[in-house]
Structure formats: structure tokens, C-alpha cells
Amino acid sequence: MSFLNKLSANVLTQPVLEINLNRLVENYKLLSKIIAPATPSAVVKDDAYGIGAEIVAKTLYEHAGCRHFWVAHAVEAERIVSCLPKATIYVLQGIGADSLELFEKYKFTPVISSPEMLSYWKKHEIKDVKPAIHVETGLNRLGFREDDLKKLSSKDLKRFSLVMSHLACADEKDHFMNEHQLNCFRKIKEKYFKDIPGSLSASDGAFLGDEFNFDMVRLGAAMYGINTAPYRENQMKNVITLKAPVLQISDLKKGEFVGYSATYRANTNRKIAIVSIGYGDGLPRSLSNVGKVFFKASDKWEEARILGRVSMDNVICDVTDVKNVSVGDFGYLIMDDYTLDDIARDAGTIGYEVLSRIGKNTRYNKKYVLSAR
Amino acid sequence: MSFLNKLSANVLTQPVLEINLNRLVENYKLLSKIIAPATPSAVVKDDAYGIGAEIVAKTLYEHAGCRHFWVAHAVEAERIVSCLPKATIYVLQGIGADSLELFEKYKFTPVISSPEMLSYWKKHEIKDVKPAIHVETGLNRLGFREDDLKKLSSKDLKRFSLVMSHLACADEKDHFMNEHQLNCFRKIKEKYFKDIPGSLSASDGAFLGDEFNFDMVRLGAAMYGINTAPYRENQMKNVITLKAPVLQISDLKKGEFVGYSATYRANTNRKIAIVSIGYGDGLPRSLSNVGKVFFKASDKWEEARILGRVSMDNVICDVTDVKNVSVGDFGYLIMDDYTLDDIARDAGTIGYEVLSRIGKNTRYNKKYVLSAR
Numbered sequence A, B: 001m002s003f004l005n006k007l008s009a010n011v012l013t014q015p016v017l018e019i020n021l022n023r024l025v026e027n028y029k030l031l032s033k034i035i036a037p038a039t040p041s042a043v044v045k046d047d048a049y050g051i052g053a054e055i056v057a058k059t060l061y062e063h064a065g066c067r068h069f070w071v072a073h074a075v076e077a078e079r080i081v082s083c084l085p086k087a088t089i090y091v092l093q094g095i096g097a098d099s100l101e102l103f104e105k106y107k108f109t110p111v112i113s114s115p116e117m118l119s120y121w122k123k124h125e126i127k128d129v130k131p132a133i134h135v136e137t138g139l140n141r142l143g144f145r146e147d148d149l150k151k152l153s154s155k156d157l158k159r160f161s162l163v164m165s166h167l168a169c170a171d172e173k174d175h176f177m178n179e180h181q182l183n184c185f186r187k188i189k190e191k192y193f194k195d196i197p198g199s200l201s202a203s204d205g206a207f208l209g210d211e212f213n214f215d216m217v218r219l220g221a222a223m224y225g226i227n228t229a230p231y232r233e234n235q236m237k238n239v240i241t242l243k244a245p246v247l248q249i250s251d252l253k254k255g256e257f258v259g260y261s262a263t264y265r266a267n268t269n270r271k272i273a274i275v276s277i278g279y280g281d282g283l284p285r286s287l288s289n290v291g292k293v294f295f296k297a298s299d300k301w302e303e304a305r306i307l308g309r310v311s312m313d314n315v316i317c318d319v320t321d322v323k324n325v326s327v328g329d330f331g332y333l334i335m336d337d338y339t340l341d342d343i344a345r346d347a348g349t350i351g352y353e354v355l356s357r358i359g360k361n362t363r364y365n366k367k368y369v370l371s372a373r
Helices: A021-035 A045-049 A053-064 A074-083 A100-106 A115-124 A176-192 A340-347 A351-358 B021-035 B045-049 B053-064 B074-083 B100-106 B115-124 B176-192 B340-347 B351-358
Strands: A016-020 A039-043 A068-071 A088-091 A109-112 A132-134 A162-164 A216-219 A240-252 A270-275 A292-297 A300-307 A315-318 A330-334 A365-369 B016-020 B039-043 B068-071 B088-091 B109-112 B132-134 B162-164 B216-219 B240-252 B270-275 B292-297 B300-307 B315-318 B330-334 B365-369
Touching (some): A016 A021, A021 A216, A021 A365, A045 A053, A074 A100, A109 A115, A115 B240, A162 A176, A240 B115, A330 A340, A340 A351, B053 B074, B292 B315
Parallel strands (some): A016 A365, A068 A088, B068 B088, B109 B132, B132 B162
Antiparallel strands (some): A300 A315, B016 B240
């Protein structure tokens, strides 16, 4: 029997991204309880943080009763509108000459964030649409400053169906900005929008206490499993499993280099595995020489350090101490015991950015887990 | 006339990504000249580095006569095959149980990189397909090590239509690895694949000298405008223009904070612009507090530093010293005078990763520039 015939590996090449929509719904429902009696709403901008706005929006609509959705751009609202026959879709970046047509066609709710945009809105007002207004309370990003609110007529102030703002530091429970922004929002709401529902918190604000909830909370990152309250254990369930097959296992001899620019050199003989995933699949290149790949052993995980640079299609990891790993086995990049928050920490960023990158790539074998209810 | 009626800004909300395919073709043709008489081939993996594999492959096929294409995965080959009636499509990650069906259907050319994969190929050999073989010469990534080549029968060695390897440090002209890998590839080719065409260089290797070219060069990054020979001025033309409209301009008072986690605090009164693009559009979050946005003045660019964290949908920049900027004006993130290489340097990564992230996002107004020839 020849050398080759003795090799009976289960050869695979494609990375696999598994998205657990059951858990996403559970997270949404738990968050809804935490913020009750405020109305929950779902942030599905950026293609639902990369994991698929259509299927996420449809699932939340059908399985969790969600009726309020937030996107950034009208083109994003257009992609989900047909799944949401009776929902309100808020468009955070607002309305302009490049999106007016979509607003006219679908009656999305623009969030008006500046005097210029309000002026534009008044010239192009759409029948039966009552926009939301974004007011600035300390983030110094989008939103009306009080100097401009002062100049609005009482008729202009009554145009809106919702007043919203956004917290800057809600993932730090005791940050002085939280109290400051809360007071600022209260004052503005009282003074200019007394009879209009308010929304201040996203899913990081949801853990700060009932006074931050107002009438509606915008549930995003936490629903996707990210710990938006890192000062305590994550109450959310992990939604993402990312894995890729081992294409090859090789010996690395003492003194040899690994990867582009030869940034890793072996001090001793090592065993390496080449895993079929790279930054072209959204894996942050900043994991070079610091990231980890995990392999399933019977009842635990074995950890393999990434060696050298992450390349576009592959990562190389050190499996010298991994007991049972063969060509065709899956290496795990994100899973319940090494979550979006963990990989983000190792990559020097936040789970939001990692998630936003991962899901948009089109070469995964992408699997959605969703049980009928 | 009221306060609002006086505002006549051209309100816009959507970022714009412009891809100049004319320049991409020019780059390909210039590279083809540099490597002549070796055969040029185009690397269109990772959705043509994010900018659209279908349109890039079709353009190179029709406007530049390209007949050899490289992708990483069979699912990528499937997306371009209908545009390329008479081309060879090499699949770098090779063949396995999860892609066999696509290879059988379309007769793509797998690149076999390990004994296990060769064993798999022998069991599932596809009529009329002669695979390529990847040999390892120092990158310690995918490829047959010589120990395994030795064990192959002469019949097995004759199965292949092309022998390839990949350089680790070709962007550093004098790196010792270049010579080392060249010699190693020569030796292996001479010993095992004397009569088979060879390919060692990608577009960084194209600038190292004729001896690196062998029979085929794989043109990728340089074709997309990236400087793969950073030790000298870029000979390639920029292909990418990325811009986004200013949504709002505001005063930032001394002592105020900007963005998430309040990482920027104003020492003096500043004027800020909120620009409608963020990491949800692929802009690296590592540009927080260090990146730049450019505004067009009559005959020059005015530079505005990014303040605070890059968020998912917006960046905030300091326009205190920018003379003429209004709501609705475009801020430029990538353009001829601030290229992929420049933004990558500021973000702490390489142009390849930035490009791979940018193009895949679906909320751009994406414009391809291509003149009829």
C-alpha cells in the first residue's frame, strides 16, 4: 500500500460560520424583560452587525414580536422592509437627497439630527411619516445641540414621534458621563419634548438602571451576544461559532520562520497546523502572533497559538501540544468558551468590530440555527 | 425667513465607493509588461480583495486578455466562472469533500498542497482536470515539504499541470528569504517537476527581477493599486476612492469630550464635522484618534484629524482649520493622494487588509468606472 493510500483524512477546505438565532431571540427576550415596561426595539444596522439583517429582522418579528427596528441607512431599511409588514423602521443617519426616494416609497421613519436635515425634511415632508429627532447630550456625535433646539418653533418641535439620544460610556457603570447625559436628556425632553416618547439607551444602557430606559430601548450588541456590561459576567448567550478546517499539519524545524515578513522564528522544533481562514474572512490581522485557535478534545478545549502573520486565506498555529489534531479537523476561532469579546480583546478591538467584519464575507459555509416554535 | 429656511445645504447621508476599473486594467497591463515573457494571471480571491470578483474578472478577461485566474475557494470560482468561458481558474485552498461537487461540475483546477489532499484527489480524480501542486519553500504555510515529495511516485509527480510556491518577504528587496526561496524553488522544480511550468511570484515578487518570474506570475495586490515594492515609489495607479458626506458641523467647547469612552477631550474650542462612515463600512476602528479625513479645497486637500473613537456609522473629525466645509460636502477617506497604503499605515495594518474590508459592505453607493475600449 502506497504512502498516499494510507492517508485517510477527511479533507475539507471551507470555513464555517454558525449563527444561533434561537439564542439571539433568547437574548432579545431577556433584555426585553430587563428593560420592561419600556418598549424593546432591535438594532439591525450594518447588516445586523454583519450576520444578516433580513433573517435577523424576520426572526425577531416572527419569533419575538419585535415591531421597532433601527438601521443606519435607507438602503438597509429597503432590504428588510418586505419581512416586516407592520413594523416601524427608524433610519439613524436620517434623510437626504440620496435617499429621499426610498423614504417616499416605503415610509421609513428618518431620524433628524441637524437643523440642515430638518430644513431638508420640511421641504420634502412625506405624508403619514412623523420623524424622530436625535438630540445631543454629550457624545458630540450626531444630534441637535440645545442652541439649535432653542431656535425651533413650537410647531417644528411637534413634528416628531420620538426623541432620542445616545450614551457615550454606558459600558462603564460608574462613568460620570452616564449621569451627565441622563440629566441632560431629561432636561431637554422636559423642556422641548414633554409629550413625546423618548429613547436614550442602547443595549449597554439597558444595564444601568430603569431611569435610563425612558419609553424605548434600542437593543443591539447585547442581543448579538456581546457583553455590553463588562463590569459583570455576561448575561447574554453566545450567538456565533466560527471554525475552519485544518488543511495541513507540518513539522517546523528549529530556526525556521513562519508567514509573511518572517515575524515568527521557531526556538525549538514545533508542529504547526495550517487552518483555512484569514483576514479575507474577516479575522483581524492584528491577531498575528497573539491570537488563538481551539481544538476540541473529549471534554475540553486545547489551545494553539497563532504563529506569524494572519494571511488573507490562512492562519498558522502551533499544535505541538495539541494531542489529537488531524487534517480535516476543525479549528475554532469563536465559540461559547472564547467569545466575540475574547477574540476582540486579543485583537485589540471590541466585539462589535469583529462581528461586523466576520459575517459579511461570502465564502463561509453559513449556517443559521433556528428551531420552529 | 425662519432659521431653518435659511439653511440650504445639499443634505446627503450615504458613503460612496468608487472603483476605477480602467486603472486596474492599466496596472495589470503594466505588470504584464514588467514580467514578460512570463504569463500574467489575476488573483481575484476574497471577492477580488473585496471590490467585486465578478466585475473584476470579467473586465480583465475582456479588456486585458487575462486567461488565468486564482481564487482561494471553489465557491469563489463558481461566482466568476460564467464570465470566463475560456479561462483556467486555479483554486488555492484546493479540493475537499466540501467542494468536490463544484470541481466536478465546473472543472476548476485545484491546487494540491498536502499528501492528504493528493490522496483525496487520487480517489476522486476528475476527468480532463490536471491539478497544480503547491510546494513549500520557506513561508511554512501551505505546500508539500520535500520529505513528502520524495515519497511520491514518478507517476504521481506527472499528474500536475503547474508547480507553484509563494514568497514570504518579497516586499523587502534585499531580504535573505527571497534568494533562499528562489534557490529552494529552483532545486525542487529541477528535481521533481523539470518539464512542468512553474509559478513562484505574486505581484510583490514581480519587482524582484526576471529570475523570480518562471512561467507565470500571480498578479494581485499591485493590480489593485497597492505598493508591493515599498522600497521604491509606487508604479501602480490608485483604483479606490472612498468618500462620505458630512452630516453635521458643530462647535465643540473647551473641555468637552468626543465619542465612545470619551477618549478625546478638547483643549480649546474646536469645530467638528460628523462624517457618515464608520467601521460598519469597513473603516478600521484603529483609526480612532489618529486617522484623517480630507476635504477638497480649490487646488489642494485640507486635512482633518479624526477625533475620538471611530464608531459603526460615523467618524468625527476636527475641521477647525478647514476653510470651506459645509453639511453635504464629501470627506475623503481614500483617494489618489491618500491611498490604501497611507490609510493602512495610519491604521497599523497593510493595504491588503483595508481593501479586503472596505468593498464587501453593502451600504455604499458603489460606482465602477470603466470606459468602453
